Amino acid sequence: MTAPSSTLAVVIAHRRKRARRHHAIIATLLTLVAVTFGVTLSIGQSITPPSDVLRVLLGEPVPGASFTVGQLRLPRAVLSILAGLCFGLGGVAFQVMLRNPLASPDTIGITSGAGAAAVFAIVVLSMTGPMVSVIAVVAGLGVALLVYALSFRNGVAGTRLILVGIGVSAMLQSVIAYILQSAPAWNLQEAMRWLTGSVNGAQLGQALPLLLALIFFGGLLLVRGRDLETLRLGDDTAAALGTRVSNTRMLVIVAAVGLIASATAASGPIAFVAFLSGPIAGRIVRNDGSVLIPSALTGAVLVLAADYVGQHLLPSRYPVGVVTGALGAPYLLYLIVRINRIGGS
Amino acid sequence: MTAGIIKTSDGRWSPVSRSNRMRSLWLAALFALVIVLLAASVTVGTRNVGWDDVAAAMGGAQNNIDRASVALRIPRTVLALLAGGALGLAGAIMQGVTRNPLADPGILGVNMGASLAVVVGVAWFGMSSLYAYIWVAILGAGCAAIFVYAIGSLGRGGATPLKMALAGAATSVTFASMVIAVVLPRGDIAGGIHSWQIGGVGGATYERILRVLPFLLVGFVISLLSARKLNSLALGDELATGLGESVATARAVASLGAILLCGATTAICGPIGFLGLVVPHLCRLLVGVDHRWLLPFSTLAGACLLLAADVLGRIVARPAEIDVGIVTAMIGAPFFIWIVRRQRVRDL
Numbered sequence: 001m002t003a004p005s006s007t008l009a010v011v012i013a014h015r016r017k018r019a020r021r022h023h024a025i026i027a028t029l030l031t032l033v034a035v036t037f038g039v040t041l042s043i044g045q046s047i048t049p050p051s052d053v054l055r056v057l058l059g060e061p062v063p064g065a066s067f068t069v070g071q072l073r074l075p076r077a078v079l080s081i082l083a084g085l086c087f088g089l090g091g092v093a094f095q096v097m098l099r100n101p102l103a104s105p106d107t108i109g110i111t112s113g114a115g116a117a118a119v120f121a122i123v124v125l126s127m128t129g130p131m132v133s134v135i136a137v138v139a140g141l142g143v144a145l146l147v148y149a150l151s152f153r154n155g156v157a158g159t160r161l162i163l164v165g166i167g168v169s170a171m172l173q174s175v176i177a178y179i180l181q182s183a184p185a186w187n188l189q190e191a192m193r194w195l196t197g198s199v200n201g202a203q204l205g206q207a208l209p210l211l212l213a214l215i216f217f218g219g220l221l222l223v224r225g226r227d228l229e230t231l232r233l234g235d236d237t238a239a240a241l242g243t244r245v246s247n248t249r250m251l252v253i254v255a256a257v258g259l260i261a262s263a264t265a266a267s268g269p270i271a272f273v274a275f276l277s278g279p280i281a282g283r284i285v286r287n288d289g290s291v292l293i294p295s296a297l298t299g300a301v302l303v304l305a306a307d308y309v310g311q312h313l314l315p316s317r318y319p320v321g322v323v324t325g326a327l328g329a330p331y332l333l334y335l336i337v338r339i340n341r342i343g344g345s
Numbered sequence: 346m347t348a349g350i351i352k353t354s355d356g357r358w359s360p361v362s363r364s365n366r367m368r369s370l371w372l373a374a375l376f377a378l379v380i381v382l383l384a385a386s387v388t389v390g391t392r393n394v395g396w397d398d399v400a401a402a403m404g405g406a407q408n409n410i411d412r413a414s415v416a417l418r419i420p421r422t423v424l425a426l427l428a429g430g431a432l433g434l435a436g437a438i439m440q441g442v443t444r445n446p447l448a449d450p451g452i453l454g455v456n457m458g459a460s461l462a463v464v465v466g467v468a469w470f471g472m473s474s475l476y477a478y479i480w481v482a483i484l485g486a487g488c489a490a491i492f493v494y495a496i497g498s499l500g501r502g503g504a505t506p507l508k509m510a511l512a513g514a515a516t517s518v519t520f521a522s523m524v525i526a527v528v529l530p531r532g533d534i535a536g537g538i539h540s541w542q543i544g545g546v547g548g549a550t551y552e553r554i555l556r557v558l559p560f561l562l563v564g565f566v567i568s569l570l571s572a573r574k575l576n577s578l579a580l581g582d583e584l585a586t587g588l589g590e591s592v593a594t595a596r597a598v599a600s601l602g603a604i605l606l607c608g609a610t611t612a613i614c615g616p617i618g619f620l621g622l623v624v625p626h627l628c629r630l631l632v633g634v635d636h637r638w639l640l641p642f643s644t645l646a647g648a649c650l651l652l653a654a655d656v657l658g659r660i661v662a663r664p665a666e667i668d669v670g671i672v673t674a675m676i677g678a679p680f681f682i683w684i685v686r687r688q689r690v691r692d693l
């Protein structure tokens with residue numbers, strides 16, 4: 001009688017160990033976000049001592065620091081974190097659902113949809129501020145639904161969804177190019193921001209809608225996280241395990257697109273954050289539980305760090321999207337080496 | 346002509362071969378279409394021009410606005426003809442070499458690779474001569490092609506159309522953001538960012554065309570001569586090897602031709618996508634799958650399509666122009682989606 005109970009004990013112990021490891025990973029990533037956040041706030045063109053940073057954060061007026069930290073660095077860092085969380089979470093949801101590390105919102109048209117709508121609103125309709133963001137979110141969702149509808153033929157296969165997304169993305173890119181071609185010079189600057197992704201001139205007011213989107217859509221994703229993870233096993237297996245496949249897929253698409261489009265609306269499409277966060281988090285987590293939260297945190301670290309690098313460590317100042325975009329090529333190379341070894345799909 | 350028709354896996358009847366008389370008729374029709382489009386490209390635009398002015402401008406007269414605009418349109422027309430032919434042919438070769446219905450120099454990131462190479466050369470190495478542009482563009486196109494093929498063919502199942510298309514799309518996005526990264530801090534060349542993202546034939550001059558012509562000619566010759574090899578490849582690697590074809594060499598030679606064509610075209614026009622996707626599919630409907638007919642047809646049809654797209658871009662948004670790269674993407678992307686929807690998932 002001892003044998004089964006000891007097996008049970010081993011399984012339970014193993015599960016506990018995995019859960020502990022998962023918590024430890026999340027805690028480490030959280031610390032990393034906090035450290036990067038702290039560094040971004042205190043070290044820039046000038047160095048602000050951590051004590052002053054803390055006082056500014058607590059709302060005390062500090063001469064000089066109130067402006068550099070409170071007005072310049074804080075909104076920027078907050079927006080970076082929120083955008084990073086949204087991109088990381090939305091991106092990994094797509095990659096898990098479509099079972100392909102290359103199938104991120106960057107490649108299948110969601111980002112271009114939001115970008116095209118924003119550029120249209122800025123250049124053609126001469127809009128500014130929150131209205132542009134609303135339009136970008138709506139357009140991102142619209143494009144996602146269009147891709148979904150176009151790839152519908154006796155149900156939606158992941159493969160077809162990806163390919164249709166690539167086609168739609170190419171069309172939207174040429175729409176963007178056309179609008180920019182005819183744009184007057186004074187709109188071009190703002191429009192370019194929408195194409196590269198940047199947190200320049202961030203304001204705390206932008207953070208609130210993004211936070212709400214993160215809570216709503218992110219919560220939705222996390223609640224259905226278990227169903228999403230079963231999709232990783234293939235549609236048939238997931239269905240056999242009791243997951244309602246098309247229902248889950250629809251929900252994940254809406255939630256992930258909501259995240260991506262809201263973040264794009266606030267900061268522009270910061271290239272490759274959605275693309276990179278999931279695989280990086282996957283490497284850290286391995287098999288110890290869900291990849292969703294670690295991926296979101298990885299996204300936040302990526303955006304914070306890349307923005308810092310683009311601002312202070314390079315010979316000329318780059319918007320964050322350019323720095324993260326340059327990370328894409330090494331990652332693809334890495335993917336070659338890795339996939340070659342493990343023979344994944 | 347029922348003997349050459351087979352039933353495809355999705356239950357459609359499709360022509361494998363056509364009678365040579367049919368093909369010759371289509372060939373004549375395409376030639377006629379090219380001539381009509383050449384005429385349209387010279388006369389139609391922001392300002393429509395009469396025939397007497399065209400004739401005068403051909404003789405070198407530029408003494409009124411109509412004649413001067415014709416003088417500008419002639420090199421542009423020649424470039425569209427050459428670039429369209431090159432891209433159509435390159436697309437047919439790529440689809441043959443990879444046996445992939447979704448292959449296209451734009452989708453597979455080859456054009457963007459050429460673009461990035463030129464931008465890097467200009468910004469970091471002070472490259473300015475046109476010859477350097479062309480060599481560097483060809484080099485970039487070649488590297489991008491190898492890179493994408495390497496990513497796309499790894500893992501289970503080899504180079505499936507899906508994996509190739511995804512690898513190409515991801516590479517294109519990366520290269521595009523690297524182009525921005527290189528150009529953004531350089532105010533002196535920033536005016537050209539846009540021209541390295543979307544291709545156009547508006548900037549054509551005789552000098553540029555003459556410089557690029559030798560490269561294109563070599564590319565055309567290599568590509569057209571590989572038709573027989575591509576026919577063997579279409580049977581599958583094993584059967585082709587069994588027939589005495591050196592599969593790897595055949596692939597390498599044909600790809601070299603396609604890369605020369607794409608690189609040289611991109612060096613002059615910037616990246617033009619989707620032309621190489623649409624053209625071979627249309628031509629297969631006309632002449633079947635025999636590459637000895639398909640390749641020349643794709644060349645002619647590519648020229649037709651690019652000329653037509655260029656004329657269309659000038660008419661639609663008068664008095665402004667739409668770059669031809671935008672027009673081809675707007676026509677080509679829906680076509681791409683249509684092909685994707687038509688195939689069964691398992692075949693992708």
